[in-house]
Amino acid sequence: MATDMARGADTDLVLACERRIVNAWPSPATLLIDDWVVRFxxxxxxxxxxxxxxxxxAELSENTLALIEELFRSDGLPPCIRLTPLVGAATLAMVKERGYVVRDASFGLIRSLDDVTAEIEPDLQIEARPSADWIAGVAARQTGIKADAGKLAAIVEGVRLPAAFATWLIAGEPVAYGMSxxxxxxxxxxxVVVDPAHRxxxxxxxxxxxLMGWARAMDCQQAYLQVDQTNAVANGLYRSxxxxxxxxxETRVLELAG
Structure with missing residues (x-):
């Protein structure tokens, strides 16, 4: 049954992005449970x-949702569900009824690369694997848990597909980072992060x-990304x-008791 979240969305294209995201941003531990991917x-x-x-x-039975909740709790994490346009109506209602609260909300954006040339400026250094410097540089310009270089490394070092780990250099100094x-x-x-002093x-x-030029050189026809709905600067940049x-x-969590 279609949900209100799916109205106006190209479901096939949403599915194409969502499946690829699992591989582009791999978790150290991943389970497939029915029509759901559960990641840690x-x-x-x-x-x-x-x-x-x-x-x-995609739907979840009450028993399967309870299993997923227990898996997160056993890992010391609050149960977390991403409610994309692919979620079934019954599961959407059940998650809300169980008291899951919105932690954040994001947009999925997409762009054709037909007008992009496979050119890369000389100040942009691209590596096929994430170096220790790249990981440290990204982590150092984040806050909270995102500043944990070890946890970032556990994700990006798991990428097995063709990838670009990009560093922008000014006079040899790294000042911005991103990946594709x-x-x-x-x-x-x-x-994508830019050093505060160079924003x-x-x-x-x-x-x-x-990065789009690199993607074009890899014979990609489209680029996609996800961005926090409240990040007006990033949303404006991507739209422009x-x-x-x-x-x-929406990403919803069921807070741990006590």
Whole structure:
């Protein structure tokens, strides 16, 4: 049964992105339970620590939801469900009735790469694997659990598909970072961070453009990403670069007692 969240969304394209995200941002531990993927990464990142539907209209029985909740609790994490347009109506209602609260809400954006050339500026360094410097640089410019380089490494070192780990250099100094992972004609872009001292200089835009150029060189036809709905700066940047709204989703958690 279709849900209100699915209205206006291209379900096939949503599914294509959601399935690829599992590989582009791999969790150290992943379970497939019915039509859901359940992922664990020590609490780093909502996508990597949640249960997500991988089929249009995917439902969970009460017993299966209870199992998922116990799996998260045994890992010391609050049970977490991503409610994308793929979730079934009964499960959507059940999650809300059980008291899951919204932790964050995001947009899935997508862009054709037909007008992108496979060019990369010389100040953009791209590596096929995440170096220790790349991991440390990204972590150092994050806050909270996102500053944990070890947890970030556990995710990005698990990437097995063609990938670009990008570092923008100014006079040899790393000042911005990002990554992209290519799979079957689509490239995910993520982990874009710019050093606070160098923000407002257009480096994020140039870095993203470089990652799109890399994706084009990898024969990708589309680039996609996910962005927090409340991040007006990032949303404005991506929209100005031609990314279009594909879908919206909520990440809901059931807080641990006591």
């Amino acid at each position: 990464a020590g609490g780093y990142s909502g996508r990597a620590n949640s249960a997500s539907p991988l089929k249009p209209g 992972v290519a799979e079957r004609g689509m490239a995910e872009i993520g982990s 407002g200089q257009g480096l994020g835009r140039r870095l993203i453009a470089g 670069m031609g990314f279009q709204h594909l879908y919206a989703y």
